């Protein structure tokens with residue numbers, strides 16, 4: 054692999070000469086902060102970190118990596134639990150300095166660079182009372198989330214994040230800057246809406262926005278864990294017929310005091326004024342005896358930060374997830390029983406519901422094929438002491454295995470941890486996989502962009 058080992062300052066001097074961002078080597082100030090991503094389980098040491106500021110930096114960094122046979126990892130927001138944004142020994146092309154945002158309120162459009170996170174996205178667009186579906190945690194990167202599909206508090210109204218995506222600027226394996234949209238390189242644009250970082254380095258994204266906020270009805274209402282089953286049954290009843298302007302996230306969590314007190318919670322977001330949505334919010338408000346209730350009018354950008362403190366950078370994380378069609382009593386029972394015995398007081402289980410705008414696209418319309426009503430179950434195992442790794446990971450796997458008979462085929466690549474099989478990645482794309490592989494052959498036939506949920510070129514099988 055790396056043919057100039059170890060890389061020192063003299064090796065990178067020609068790259069640094071015109072570089073607008075920063076080139077970091079081991080021992081440099083900022084190297085250790087930059088190489089660490091959200092998941093503390095990932096502790097890798099790239100030979101070079103290229104912190105790009107402009108597109109030309111990305112092109113030069115890519116050329117340097119290829120000339121020196123360095124493995125390439127691309128970092129957007131650094132949230133991917135599998136840690137594909139960073140590699141040992143190779144080059145991390147870090148886009149997190151690229152945070153330009155340009156809102157056109159008249160056309161209800163925004164273009165953001167690839168280092169922007171959802172907090173920054175919302176901050177810029179909410180100035181104009183505009184938004185689209187983004188991640189539920191503000192520090193998640195726009196880039197990785199969008200390239201993988203993207204769902205969140207506005208999915209019912211705006212669809213998946215890719216449903217609002219209008220164009221992507223991308224740097225190819227040959228270092229060319231290309232645009233992808235319905236009008237230009239339409240095939241590539243199809244693949245970028247769900248196919249991840251498999252085809253090149255995306256440097257900016259353009260989205261349609263809708264009039265949403267700045268105030269929505271949202272927040273968390275939490276019940277004692279003894280009401281776990283009834284809370285998920287309420288979710289099941291409410292989601293049987295949900296208007297587009299109400300999306301409800303639910304699940305099990307712990308109080309943040311470290312005492313291990315378990316909670317069942319509903320986190321709705323009503324972004325419109327339909328009578329049906331208001332009636333559902335009223336129904337939630339009159340349910341049970343909450344131990345905490347901040348459900349009410351709140352800024353959309355504050356709702357987007359509601360989980361932030363509960364999922365800090367560098368905690369240890371391991372995720373499993375699946376799609377299920379129905380929240381049956383059996384599924385609810387498994388979730389409740391398993392959560393009751395989970396080993397860490399930081400662990401969570403999220404139940405995310407799909408309805409409304411996400412269902413109004415064909416499976417083949419974009420690379421991301423999941424267009425069925427139902428739920429995503431996300432098992433977020435979270436702890437801090439490495440000696441607890443094995444039992445937390447074992448618990449997550451066991452929970453996932455128990456859910457398997459109830460799950461749909463398919464998976465969300467953005468929720469996959471590092472140990473998913475090639476078959477499961479393939480299943481995540483369903484019938485769209487062969488077309489994605491053809492695109493891979495066209496744009497990255499030697500698989501230089503492989504640190505992702507990888508679509509191998511056809512020659513590789």
Ligand SMILES: Cc1cc2nc3c(=O)[nH]c(=O)nc-3n(C[C@H](O)[C@H](O)[C@H](O)COP(=O)(O)OP(=O)(O)OC[C@H]3O[C@@H](n4cnc5c(N)ncnc54)[C@H](O)[C@@H]3O)c2cc1C
Pocket residue numbers: 090091126127128129130131132133134136137138148167187188189190192193194195196197198199200201202203204205249250251253254255256364467468504505506
């Ligand atoms: C706390 C937390 C909350 C989350 N909430 C949600 C949620 O509400 N909804 C949801 O859909 N998902 C959510 N996710 C999952 C999220 O979509 C993925 O983790 C996603 O990969 C994050 O993107 P990123 O840019 O932050 O990640 P990174 O780790 O930087 O990148 C992820 C992958 O994409 C590639 N990549 C990143 N940027 C580029 C680029 N510009 N060009 C090409 N390839 C690139 C990377 O190489 C890597 O393979 C959440 C994750 C976390 C940790």
